[in-house]
Amino acid sequence: MENREKTKWFSLLMIAILLFIVALLTQLYVLNLIVIVLAVYIYKYGNPVLFKEYDAKRKVQYQQYQTVQKAAQESLRQGSIFKK
Structure with missing residues (x-):
């Protein structure tokens, strides 16, 4: 169908x-x-x-992007990315 x-x-x-x-x-x-x-x-x-499959794939990629973006913002906010 x-x-x-x-x-x-x-x-x-x-x-x-x-x-x-x-x-x-x-x-x-x-x-x-x-x-x-x-x-x-x-x-x-x-x-x-x-475009059902394409939209689902893009949604997963966008969610992964948001996760990475939130982690990067959190590490920049804490300043842990530049500390040794």
């Missing part, structure tokens, strides 16, 4: 990209508005389906 959802959103994304290219080549501004609405729809509802 998840694969079917990914295929649906990926196809919709490719259609949006193709419509964008056609709109640029033909200079149809109405088509650009349709592409913008479609892109916002894909971003809002399709992003969690298309």
Whole structure:
């Protein structure tokens, strides 16, 4: 089921990209508005389906970054990093 959802959103994304290219080549501004609405729809509802694994990986990396940042701030605050 998840694969079917990914295929649906990926196809919709490719259609949006193709419509964008056609709109640029033909200079149809109405088509650009349709592409913008479609892109916002894909971003809002399709992003969690298309980039689920990527978002999870980024979240873990961000949490690790925050842990390191807090440890660095704490050591700088205590001054233990420069003491021998």
